[in-house]
Amino acid sequence: MCGISVFIAFQNHSLEAKYIELMNKQIRYRGPDDEGYYLIDTEDNDCILAGSDSIQYDSAISYSPYLHINQYHNKKIKLALGHRRLSIVDLSAYGHQPLSINNGNYWIAFNGEVYNFIELRKELENFGHTFSSQSDTEVILSAYKQWGADCLNKFNGMFAIIIYDKLNNQVFLARDRFGVKPLYYYIDENGIFFASEIKQFTKLASWNPHLNHQIAYDFLVYGLSDHSSETMFREVRQLRGGEATTIKLNKFFGQSDLKISRWYNLETRENFNTDYKEACKQFQEKFIDAVKLRLRADVKVGSCLSGGLDSSSIVSVMARLLAEHKSLSLLNTFSACSKHKEFDEKEYIDEVVKDSQANAFYCYPDLDKLFELNETITWHQDEPFGSSSIFAQWSVFELAKQQKTTVILDGQGADEQLAGYQGLYFQIYFNELLKSGQLIKYINELYNFKKLHNINISKTILKSILALFPPQIKQIVGKLLGKSIYTNNWLNDKFLLFSSTNPYLKNGLNNCNVKETLYSQIMYNNLSMLLHWEDRDSMAHSIESRVPFLDYRLVEFLFSLPSNYKINDGITKRILRDGLKGILPDKISTRMSKLGFATPEEIWVKQNSGLFKENLIYALESCPKIFNKSEVISLFEDIITNKRPFDFWLWRVISFGTWYNLFKVQL
Structure with a gap:
């Protein structure tokens, strides 16, 4: 690196x-x-x-x-x-x-x-x-x-x-x-x-x-x-x-x-002609080899560990590979925890640490340090970033640097090929089943998903039916469903001239096709953004971050599989859970919740509204021709008084203002 x-x-x-x-x-x-x-x-x-x-x-x-x-x-x-x-x-x-x-x-x-x-x-x-x-x-x-x-x-x-x-x-x-x-x-x-x-x-x-x-x-x-x-x-x-x-x-x-x-195009055509059991076997082989290759280094190698499926899978496989070479004592993991229980995954992290016999290191990112480091992180990122979770990731790499670890493995890319974002991919899977006429499968999946995740069935069915209609109808009903919480009048009128089609849709996100959406996420939308943040956070600490889930052999294999190998019986990442059975601790493989490097951003905003408002005003005054200051402040006040739901939009305004001022950008 x-x-x-x-x-x-x-x-x-x-x-x-x-x-x-x-x-x-x-x-x-x-x-x-x-x-x-x-x-x-x-x-x-x-x-x-x-x-x-x-x-x-x-x-x-x-x-x-x-x-x-x-x-x-x-x-x-x-x-x-x-x-x-x-x-x-x-x-x-x-x-x-x-x-x-x-x-x-x-x-x-x-x-x-x-x-x-x-x-x-x-x-x-x-x-x-x-x-x-x-x-x-x-x-x-x-x-x-x-x-x-x-x-x-x-x-x-x-x-x-x-x-x-x-x-x-x-x-x-x-x-x-x-x-x-x-x-x-x-x-x-x-x-x-x-x-x-x-x-x-x-x-x-x-x-x-x-x-x-x-x-x-x-x-x-x-x-x-x-x-x-x-x-x-x-x-x-x-x-x-x-x-x-x-x-x-x-x-x-x-x-x-x-x-x-x-020079490279990801093939998305389904061409895997064997059964699910064989697919699980091949997944395990390819994933283990992907991790094995990424252990090649002449310096210390460790791993991020959030307690979720992706990083836990990496650590569990690393433990197996290192044990084969009697080097298990070299396995170090680095995790971000929280003092707020609903955002803390230490229970799951400790399960993986115990099972893998890793040397575990923990950090507790806090609000004061977030604003203390905001300009520094923004400078390293080169562009504004989407939420304070980037600060949690920064803290993990800072921790690894303190332990003189030069190479870190991480789980980026798994969600984008294994349909890991439940709120997005389950709805698209439901839509796909309904559109293709698989009504019995559709009903069974709705039942299983409700049982495991306690979803609102009526709203999910309505969204599935809505997905079959033209965009104009979707937009009208979407507003009735509460999808459009805000209008964009918090932006300056002249800046609104640059509005366009939703870039997710423009880049191929398909509300009725899981594979097409996965392709858009991995090649254009979500993944590119996550990799940018990871590269800057890791390299700011002179650390090389490696991502085994993006071994091209594994990606191409997973894209050759049908959607129900990834989402089935109300469970996401099905092939990962079943493919690593016996390697991944049961408590992790059966886990349904997902956080990643999350921070208690909503709690921070509401419990420290004065500090956030101060930084928000600084951002607004840094670029007055972009924001409608009075409208932003009004929305902020509604959020902290619970008149409107919390939204990460607030952090984006703060981060954008910090970046705009720091890099002396002109309109």
Whole structure:
């Protein structure tokens, strides 16, 4: 896990080298162990340079720096790869980046991990490749030399890759299948910049940020971000998960020459032809192997543990794998707990800890620290975030950092492929059954769901019938059902001009099809946002977060299954519960409730209304042309006096105002 800074000049343009170092320094926490640069100046000279954090190198290593970048600050360059290293695999100088092979004909700056690098290395050796290091980076670059862009299909991991191919005078860039690792770009009059985080661009002389009104509207009204290639900054975009581009240096004259294409598409067609029992067996095998691969590291590895199904599954499998190698004493777990019983999952956490014999560490996120750290977390996130649960996640990584743990496994991605959000997926499943005419199954599922979750049957049936009607009818009845609690008159009239179709629906959420909704959630909507938050929270503490549920083999397998393998008999994530029977504690596998890294936000708001109101007013006054201040305050007062139900919308306003002011954004 690392950080990257890249510049590619338009033809007949250049940049002073100092700006690449400034970009790299902005993300020192992403790679505190090492620093390096590969530059090509306007006279076509190669420069392999060190920075202030570079470690001592062996001159026998061909890509070892031989000068300090300070000596090149004013040098005009047309290509630059900058890198910050968090040492995870091969901690020696051979893991330094940018790394080169083939007498300097190929150079790479890479962020992430390719977990199957050991198997790929053996395959490449059969083709005649030799290796100097034990790192996955050298394997990636050799794979590119062997297979070109098709090498991406060989990789099982998370990555943002930049390769300078000198032989073909081009730069190849790619992001992993599901966008676990970030890759942003910004264009000015000199060329294009790529970076791991948006804040790196703030160090450029041309930086003058403006608000992307549509993305801001989607966040404030719908609570959604990272759902397109656009960002909250009008000038910054990102490669989406599964996208790549190749830039021909001698034909790169402007933005129109940037052609981004999709290298990965998730297959959603059901093609699993065996029974449920066999599916459970295959799920267990694939999941265990996904966790096993993600234990490969030369540093301490631990896991987040919320007490829910996803993180508990990871910890239980980790315990089994470590016990096989008599290394169970190395299993550390990190959890956020609460002093408010309804938000505390310690009962379930302790069950997993006892069963796995893990060394457990706990933290108790509190309100005072939330506001104390609000600006710091916002700075690291680069964009506003949706709820204070991001602070709870931050606290867990802070705890892991205190225990000197460098790699953490976490459960992101499970809900988006196993239909884990009960309120969303059960209703869609009911709608799907009714629309397809499976009336008996529909009635049985309603009965089981009511028995287990105590739902309002009449409202659920009404929603199922409503899902069969055109959008206009749905909107009218939705209001009658209380779905539209607020109008948007808390936003400035001019800002409302940017309103649009619900972005969830625009990105493929289908109220009558579970699989289509899962696809939209994993490829466009929910998952991208969660991965953004996780990447920033973990890397702020120099920790690599790994997500076994997003092993592409597991994802593709789960998408080959019918909906009733995931939702059945009133139970979500059915195949996970049954597939890990005997591994997961019964108390966890039969658990129906779900919290995750939740905070008692509603209690905090109502018991500390003065503090929240103070921060709310600060946010409103930071961007007066966006919010209708009097209406926001009125809604806030109604919430704390219980005249209106609580909504996370309040936090989004506070977070947005903090971000807008901190990054000095303009309308």
